[in-house]
Amino acid sequence: MDAVLHARGVDLLYGSQRAVSGADFALHPGEVAAVMGSSGSGKSSLLYCLAGVLAPTKGKVVFDGVSFSKLTDDELSTLRRERFGFVFQYGELLPELTVEENAALPLRLAGQRKAQAHAAAAEVLERLGLAELKQRRPSQVSGGQNQRVAVARALVHRPSVVFADEPTGALDSANAAAVLEEFLHLARSQGTAVVMVTHDAAVAAHADSQYTMTDGVLSQRVTV
Template sequence: MVVNGLTKLYQRGGNTVQALAGVSLSIPQGSQLAIMGPSGCGKTTLLHCLAGVLRPTTGSITLDGTEMTTLSEGAISELRLKHFGFVFQDGQLLPELPCQENIAMPLMLAGVARKEAIARAQQILVNLGLEGAGPYRPGQLSGGQAQRVAIGRALITNPKVVFADEPTGALDQSTGAEVMGVLTYACQSTGASLILVTHDPSVAARLPHEIHMRDGLIDQQVSR
């Protein structure tokens, strides 16, 4: 993924707010990148633009030769469904559905037969150390287990990129470290890029690449 000159302006109460002020970076396929910075620096806006959730005001985002900013809403939605995975702070699992259906949902939305989607979800549960958890609902699991289910849902379509927004923010330090281990290993195993927003330096330190943002721009880049 290659990003050039990304800006994002919002209108708030008659005022123009610049969330991104010209961000450029290159994220090679399979790499893992943490985005850090103080509240209001633009890191979540950048994540949402890269994920096709927000359209930037100006600039370009190119993925495998496709210029994302020129795609129609339908094409962007299809891109998110088939090629992107998402992990959120609170998991955002559907509480009324068992874990295996939560994981299988992106496949079923993409037209895969339910039986096949559930079978693939069950295999992912095994890979995540949650064998037997398929029939349980998210509320019956611990926070760490539920977040692993969310990771499984993100990976079910074999995405090119996994976007994670504060994935350990609601977990204690020990459970957060466990979840980060699962997330980074799973992305590495599948070849998916990982782009992660966090306030926690210990979480960012687990990834080989890190950028710090300030006032809508990249202020610092770190590679380990």
């Protein structure tokens, strides 16, 4: 099966500092890949290159057969909005919106009508055990529940790939395990591939394939 997303020889420089060095990466449809590394290893920088947020200094990233370098800024923005999802360490929910409004946001930004978007969001929230909280605001629910809302937002539009940056890093161990299990189960059930970066071997153990990043160098992949 062809890779839906791949990188070849990706370098990323911040001034004279090399954050990513010659990275090769491949992700297949529905696959969950983990990139492990300590703080400052370059794993988040690689993630944002793979997501088209940062442009590599050298090398290329290709999604669905098209190199990011061939796309305009507007085309890249549309790609990220419609084909990608994102989960961040601290959720990054909009505090002025309800749980349901936050979860529906990708669909609303894509132009879907409010009723349809909210119905889709409500369905995903129910699958994550959040149906009774959909009218609350982020400040009115727990940290674990906030992160489940972030997962719902990332998956509501059935993206091809979700990029997760330390998706359970801000949670205690019990909440982290529960959120991760629900996140990956929902992603796999709808055929969404996942790239997650983590410093936690227990998180990486849930992936189909694992990479390790050290001083900007990505190791050979290991299939689990």
